[in-house]
Amino acid sequence: MRLLGFITVVLLGGLLFHLSLDFPDLGDASSPAATHVSPYYIEHTMEDTSVPNIVTAVLADYRGYDTLFETAVIFSAGLACFFLMRISERTAPKARFYRHLPTGLTLRIEKGGKIPEDTREFERIDSVWVPYDVIITMTCRLVVPFIQLFALYVIAHGHHSPGGGFQGGVIFGAAIILYAISNNLRRTLRRMSERMSALFGSVGVIIYGGTGMLCLLLGAGFLDYRGMASLLGVDPVSARSYSILIVETGVGLAVTAVMVWIYYNLSSAGKQDEGL
Amino acid sequence: MNIIGLYNYWIVVVLMMIGFYVVIAHENLIKKLVGLSIFQTSVFFFYISTGKISGATAPILDPEYHLYSNPLPHVLILTAIVVGIATTALGLALVVRIQESYGSIEEHEIQSQDTQDQMESQLEAYGFRKKHILSIQNLDE
Structure with a gap:
């Protein structure tokens, strides 16, 4: 099988090498990719939408349908992970471990045993022994708010600099996942519960689709943001710029929530009890 | 035709064939997913490299510049990267379920x-x- 696969790969690779000779050079300004629809975007983005970042304008305005359904795909992937992995019935684990914070001793409590009552002194830890590391925990606690602030900047400043909903959403989700890795899953779930991440994911998609429907109700086409002008009280060009921000916020919410949701389910194999 | 100007396609082809070989030659499902990810990355490289225009700057309009690279591949790959992460996660979730019910991922x-x-x-x-x-x-x- 390996030899057969190797021969196939070499033949196909050789064919593709041969075909690449007919392709345009790297950086060729007259290549087909750079001559058809792209010049329109570069020349008309400013007068159409007043957004300097052409990538953002194309993403959320000219090719808004594409992005709407990409967001829907991401949300569906999160939902599919949930349906595949999530184990809803609560079977008690064989043993639970608690750390007594003042002394650093670890308690092992068998199934049916009495769980310590004073939760301020006892902290539940994972059954795979996790050392209590002050440096990692404190560093991440200090860094996470700044990462989240940067994520919000990336979402909000996508009109004028590289950025937007997808990038900012992934950075925000990564900050929450960093918190989960440096602390543990239960503490993260107290901050951002699974219900909340599911809700945010669907709200993000609804914001995007709802903006499109609102344009339809206001007399323009689906996702034609010029229709929002009367609602926002600005001229049609600014309406497109503002609507791009609304849509990007929805994308950011959905991406953040889905990244965190997938992490919750994958890291704990669906139990969401013990995990990183 | 400049032969050296085509090196981006060669990198793409090599990466793509590495990914393809991993997918067909390995029986382990996790390794297959790694191969699929490498294959996917080669497609991202292909799109991004077609967007390059020599001497051009990033596609953010500014009065100081007059030559911009092609924004369209950037847009397409921007969404594709995040969707790729989500689909890889879905594949991993499937592998976890297969491991639970068959006891093997070979x-x-x-x-x-x-x-x-x-x-x-x-x-x-x-x-x-x-x-x-x-x-x-x-x-x-």
Whole structure:
């Protein structure tokens, strides 16, 4: 099988090498990719939408349908992970471990045993022994708010600099996942519960689709943001710029929530009890 | 035609063939997913490299610049990267479920378990009791 696969790969690779000779050079300004629809975007983005970042304008305005359904795909992937992995019935684990914070001793409590009552002194830890590391925990606690602030900047400043909903959403989700890795899953779930991440994911998609429907109700086409002008009280060009921000916020919410949701389910194999 | 100007396609082809080989040659499902990710990355590289225009700046309009690279591949790949992460996560979730129900993520073991189950159910349909079926040799081996 390996030899057969190797021969196939070499033949196909050789064919593709041969075909690449007919392709345009790297950086060729007259290549087909750079001559058809792209010049329109570069020349008309400013007068159409007043957004300097052409990538953002194309993403959320000219090719808004594409992005709407990409967001829907991401949300569906999160939902599919949930349906595949999530184990809803609560079977008690064989043993639970608690750390007594003042002394650093670890308690092992068998199934049916009495769980310590004073939760301020006892902290539940994972059954795979996790050392209590002050440096990692404190560093991440200090860094996470700044990462989240940067994520919000990336979402909000996508009109004028590289950025937007997808990038900012992934950075925000990564900050929450960093918190989960440096602390543990239960503490993260107290901050951002699974219900909340599911809700945010669907709200993000609804914001995007709802903006499109609102344009339809206001007399323009689906996702034609010029229709929002009367609602926002600005001229049609600014309406497109503002609507791009609304849509990007929805994308950011959905991406953040889905990244965190997938992490919750994958890291704990669906139990969401013990995990990183 | 400048041969050196085509090196981006060669990198793409090499990466793509590495990914493709991993997908077809390995039986381990996790390794197959790694191969798929490498394959996917090569497609991202291909799109991004077609967007480059020599001497051009990033596609953010500014009065100081007059030459911008092609924004369209950037847009397409921007969404594709995040969707790629989500689909990879979905693939990993499927692998976890397969491991739970088959006890293995090696393709031939899953296959032999499936054929075993299928033959047993066929024999039962012909009227054999399950306790009378002592063992079934897999015909492929």
